[in-house]
Amino acid sequence: MTETKFTPGPYTVIGEDSVDGVPFIEIASGAMGDKSFKSICEVRSTLIGDDFVLTEADEATTHLLAAGPDLYEALEQATAWMSAVNATHQHLILADVLDLAKTALKSARGEPQ
Numbered sequence: 001m002t003e004t005k006f007t008p009g010p011y012t013v014i015g016e017d018s019v020d021g022v023p024f025i026e027i028a029s030g031a032m033g034d035k036s037f038k039s040i041c042e043v044r045s046t047l048i049g050d051d052f053v054l055t056e057a058d059e060a061t062t063h064l065l066a067a068g069p070d071l072y073e074a075l076e077q078a079t080a081w082m083s084a085v086n087a088t089h090q091h092l093i094l095a096d097v098l099d100l101a102k103t104a105l106k107s108a109r110g111e112p113q
Contacts, residue, residue: 004109009069011040013062022052025062041065072108075101 007029014026023045030036043062045052082098085091103113 004072006069006072006108007038007040009073011066011069013066014039016054023054025054025058027062027066068108072105075105079105 009029011027011029014028014032016023016025018024024042026042027040029038029040043058043065045054046058047053048055079098079101082094082101086094086098106113
């Protein structure tokens, strides 16, 4: 497995908060109060008219980001499996999917495509 540079998971959706009336949802790594706790990011609300509102899309984005380390690990394991199968069976469709998976992993690591 490739060593990653991102903050290790699991990531947790901490919950909603607001600053100056602008709501956001926070994602963190580690347990609250623990020295390993680290705020990862905040998903900001959407401006609708004159109000900032946390939309369904904002909440879905939060959960997708929080799942990042788990998705990365799953894709890395699937890529290793597909590489092993493809080496012995040479499936064209599997090769295409493998290329997509490898490109996604490079993107997640910030490597050039």
